[in-house]
Amino acid sequence: MSTFTTECYQNEYLPLGGSEVNAIVTVTSDGAAGETIQPEAAEIVIVDTSGSMGAPRRKLEAAREATSVAIDCIRDGAAFGVIAGTEVARAVYPTDGTLVPASARTRAEAKKALRRLTAQGGTAIGSWLTLAGTLFATMPGRSCHAILLTDGENQHESDEHLDGVLAELEGQFQCDCRGVGTDWRVSELRRISSALLGSVDIIAKPEDMAEDFRALMQTAMGKATGDVALRLWTPQGASVAFVRQVAPVIVDLTGRAVQVNPQTADYPTATWGSESRDYHVCINVPPGAVGDEMLAGRVSLVEGDETRAQALVKAMWTDDQQLSTRINREVAHYTGQAELAECIQEGLEARKEGDLATATFKLGRAVKLASESGNDGTMKLLQAVVDVDDAATGTIRLRQDVATVDEMSLDTRSTITVRIGSGAT
Amino acid sequence: MSTEDVDVSTGDGLSCSSCGAPLHAEDRFCERCGARIDKPPTPDAAATRIELDLAIAAAVSDQGLVHHRNEDSFHLEVTGDRNVAVVVCDGISSASAGNVAARNAATAAGTVLGKAVADPAKDPSEAIADAIQAAVDAVIQVEWTTRVKRVDPSCTLVSAVCRGGDITVGWVGDSRAYWFDRVEARQLTVDDSFAEEGIAKGLLTPEQAAKSPFLHSITHWVGPDAPERPPRTVSLRPERPGRLVLCTDGLWNYAPSAGELGRLIDALPHGAAPAAVARALADTANERGGHDNITVAVVNIDP
Numbered sequence: 043m044s045t046f047t048t049e050c051y052q053n054e055y056l057p058l059g060g061s062e063v064n065a066i067v068t069v070t071s072d073g074a075a076g077e078t079i080q081p082e083a084a085e086i087v088i089v090d091t092s093g094s095m096g097a098p099r100r101k102l103e104a105a106r107e108a109t110s111v112a113i114d115c116i117r118d119g120a121a122f123g124v125i126a127g128t129e130v131a132r133a134v135y136p137t138d139g140t141l142v143p144a145s146a147r148t149r150a151e152a153k154k155a156l157r158r159l160t161a162q163g164g165t166a167i168g169s170w171l172t173l174a175g176t177l178f179a180t181m182p183g184r185s186c187h188a189i190l191l192t193d194g195e196n197q198h199e200s201d202e203h204l205d206g207v208l209a210e211l212e213g214q215f216q217c218d219c220r221g222v223g224t225d226w227r228v229s230e231l232r233r234i235s236s237a238l239l240g241s242v243d244i245i246a247k248p249e250d251m252a253e254d255f256r257a258l259m260q261t262a263m264g265k266a267t268g269d270v271a272l273r274l275w276t277p278q279g280a281s282v283a284f285v286r287q288v289a290p291v292i293v294d295l296t297g298r299a300v301q302v303n304p305q306t307a308d309y310p311t312a313t314w315g316s317e318s319r320d321y322h323v324c325i326n327v328p329p330g331a332v333g334d335e336m337l338a339g340r341v342s343l344v345e346g347d348e349t350r351a352q353a354l355v356k357a358m359w360t361d362d363q364q365l366s367t368r369i370n371r372e373v374a375h376y377t378g379q380a381e382l383a384e385c386i387q388e389g390l391e392a393r394k395e396g397d398l399a400t401a402t403f404k405l406g407r408a409v410k411l412a413s414e415s416g417n418d419g420t421m422k423l424l425q426a427v428v429d430v431d432d433a434a435t436g437t438i439r440l441r442q443d444v445a446t447v448d449e450m451s452l453d454t455r456s457t458i459t460v461r462i463g464s465g466a467t
Numbered sequence: 468m469s470t471e472d473v474d475v476s477t478g479d480g481l482s483c484s485s486c487g488a489p490l491h492a493e494d495r496f497c498e499r500c501g502a503r504i505d506k507p508p509t510p511d512a513a514a515t516r517i518e519l520d521l522a523i524a525a526a527v528s529d530q531g532l533v534h535h536r537n538e539d540s541f542h543l544e545v546t547g548d549r550n551v552a553v554v555v556c557d558g559i560s561s562a563s564a565g566n567v568a569a570r571n572a573a574t575a576a577g578t579v580l581g582k583a584v585a586d587p588a589k590d591p592s593e594a595i596a597d598a599i600q601a602a603v604d605a606v607i608q609v610e611w612t613t614r615v616k617r618v619d620p621s622c623t624l625v626s627a628v629c630r631g632g633d634i635t636v637g638w639v640g641d642s643r644a645y646w647f648d649r650v651e652a653r654q655l656t657v658d659d660s661f662a663e664e665g666i667a668k669g670l671l672t673p674e675q676a677a678k679s680p681f682l683h684s685i686t687h688w689v690g691p692d693a694p695e696r697p698p699r700t701v702s703l704r705p706e707r708p709g710r711l712v713l714c715t716d717g718l719w720n721y722a723p724s725a726g727e728l729g730r731l732i733d734a735l736p737h738g739a740a741p742a743a744v745a746r747a748l749a750d751t752a753n754e755r756g757g758h759d760n761i762t763v764a765v766v767n768i769d770p
Binding site: 276277278279280305327330334335336337338354357 | 486495496497499500501502503
């Protein structure tokens with residue numbers, strides 16, 4: 043069983059009449075230090091086998107190779123399966139509507155089945171996810187995780203259908219999404235990955251796929267906990283403005299609240315390995331009088347019914363402006379990182395629509411924020427899209443000759459944040 | 468955990484000063500409104516002992532050295548010419564809100580006895596029966612919810628009506644009454660406990676009974692789930708001046724026999740006032756360990 047620890051960063055002082063309480067809570071899991079029983083895992087790799095995967099031909103070959111690498115990373119005994127997706131979903135291995143325990147034999151059989159894959163047909167991602175959900179459902183009590191690979195847009199399904207599928211599958215399994223090439227839609231995969239609490243990324247070159255799949259599967263195998271929720275208690279009369287994960291990646295959890303009782307809600311965080319994540323909680327409380335102290339929130343990590351760690355978010359009203367106007371460093375930093383992500387997404391959107399004034403303003407702001415916060419990774423991606431004249435003021439020029447892959451990389455990775463003083467990602 | 472799921476007893480009957488929600492002893496913030504809870508009073512001598520000195524009668528209730536709160540309570544009234552009504556209760560610590568139960572029971576029973584003692588037409592045994600019924604009614608009212616499996620709020624009760632030279636004692640549970648004068652030291656009550664019942668039925672020797680902690684479990688108490696039974700009473704008309712002592716087990720555990728308790732009193736200066744006697748006995752219990760709350764009421768009787 044992993045040990046969780048928390049740290050809370052905030053300026054608890056509020057001015058008279060102030061009601062907004064912000065705090066950054068850092069949650070660290072030791073990943074059980076390897077000694078305890080890991081939750082029984084179930085893994086599915088979903089490979090896009092639509093016609094476009096055959097052009098160039100090495101795309102499907104790379105996908106086959108990457109899936110084999112991923113299968114090799116699955117530990118003995120963990121259940122697994124492979125799905126091939128076109129306008130319909132098909133179980134490639136096993137084919138009997140279940141998942142099989144990983145062993146030398148089943149891994150070899152799966153790889154053999156992969157060799158028979160051909161690229162032909164359309165793209166209906168919702169149906170792929172539905173089949174994954176059905177297969178996972180045959181493995182109750184497992185920690186379920188999928189890798190979804192696609193190279194195109196969800197052409198054979200309506201957005202509404204996909205939304206309906208995601209609503210149904212939320213909480214049933216975790217799904218990391220990967221787009222290969224540049225013909226897929228970032229917003230679409232982001233929608234899937236955020237609903238299913240996974241990551242999203244671009245694989246620009248097919249030959250990078252295997253390494254990425256290896257890393258994804260190794261991370262999945264390193265998860266030492268089952269489902270963990272972030273539980274937030276707030277006082278009567280308070281309201282939660284937002285709860286978002288802000289590091290390593292921004293994920294807005296506000297809409298994912300599951301009410302436990304009128305004053306308490308759970309936000310899903312899925313599984314944890316040995317890792318550390320930061321959360322930004324913003325709570326509006328009824329203002330108090332000078333000198334009043336209030337517990338504005340209690341953040342706990344709960345696994346099942348067990349509270350594994352907790353942090354207190356406080357509010358204290360003062361007439362000392364020196365105290366109340368101070369913005370906590372961590373809160374300021376992550377507020378900036380969230381704005382950075384927003385500016386990139388809005389800037390790219392504006393650029394696509396031909397609104398170059400807005401695009402210049404937003405991406406300029408993004409450059410300034412990335413530079414100030416030392417988010418070198420994002421800065422580098424920005425520089426592929428804009429020419430930076432002065433990072434400190436955010437003076438930029440939009441580049442004319444932007445490669446689609448650079449634009450998509452920037453969009454996909456816009457939510458990757460840095461911690462204070464940590465420099466490059 | 469929801470606010471409904473709070474054991475009000477461990478909050479010492481405390482409630483949030485901002486919103487009135489029940490508080491839990493370890494709470495630093497109110498679970499309903501989040502308000503900071505003022506620091507609980509730090510235990511000091513003044514806060515851990517309550518004394519009432521009414522000259523011819525006095526009572527001391529001491530938290531003892533181990534428990535974090537006092538679950539004993541007493542009620543003492545002197546009316547007219549040497550009429551005394553006294554009640555001593557011991558909240559049952561395995562129950563929820565034992566302290567509130569004891570306080571409510573002592574107040575309710577004491578109020579009934581206070582009226583009765585001033586009314587010469589009222590039969591003392593009847594008054595005690597009424598008082599104990601009032602105590603049961605009061606304890607049933609105690610508000611509590613529980614999150615761990617604990618029994619309903621309940622307490623023991625020992626009471627006395629002293630009118631002229633007549634004393635009537637009534638009790639439920641194992642809080643005791645003693646009579647001490649210059650020739651005798653006598654326990655007036657018989658504990659409602661498995662030990663005493665065992666001795667009474669000839670199943671146990673007093674020595675065996677004294678050794679078994681289980682046998683200290685009481686068989687009757689004041690509370691909603693108490694077995695039905697008319698209260699036990701005993702009356703006496705002393706021939707010589709002496710002292711009536713009512714106490715909880717926090718004292719008698721350290722001086723189990725009437726003789727031993729009598730010797731403690733005899734060691735005090737001749738003619739020591741009731742308050743001095745009560746204080747000295749409570750101090751002795753603390754000196755010997757103070758493992759429980761200690762309540763002692765002393766009434767001077769001069770027939």
